[in-house]
Amino acid sequence: MTESTEQGKHEAALRQMRAEMAQAGKQEVLEIFSELLDRLWERINSLIGETACVAVFRSALLEASRDHALLQDIEIASSGINLDGLNATLDALDRAAVRTGLLAFTDNVMALLIDLTGEILLGKVEPLVQQFKQKLDKS
Known part of the structure; x- marks a missing residue:
């Protein structure tokens, strides 16, 4: 085997490894946000009720979707937040875009x-958000 063939195989293996790491990184980001959004949903729902909770999350999603089109694949129903649509398109998305879009949604x-x-409800949910942002920074 020639040196250039070996180098080509090595480069192909590196590209494959990077692609797999990027995919794992995106999946990890989505999992962190999935857990955060579920816990936020539970806490906010218990504080303000289902109808108001749905309205808050739908409004926040609509606002964040204007700048982050990937969020349009998220569904919000009275049962909670469904990220399956976003998960289905994850392969085509950039990890940074996923992270930025979901942060925008959470911030909204x-x-x-x-x-x-x-500041009344903020004090009850902000520690949860900060905990997950720290977890996200470590990923």
Whole structure:
């Protein structure tokens, strides 16, 4: 085998490894946000009720979707947040775009809570969000 053939195989293996790592990174980001959004949903739902909770999350999603089209694959129903549509398109998405879009969505939820209740509800959910942002920074 020639040196250039060996190098070509090595480069192909590196590209494959990078692609697999990028995919794993995107999946990990999605899993972290899935857990965060589920816990936020539970906490906010218990504080303000199902109808208001759905309205907050739908409004936050609509706002964030204007700048982050990938969020349009997220569904919100009275039972919670469904990320299956986003998960199905994950292969075609950039890890940074997934992270940025989901952060924007989460930040919009927090902003709406502040708009609606001042700092009252923020104190009850912000520690949860900060915990998950730290987890995200480590991933």
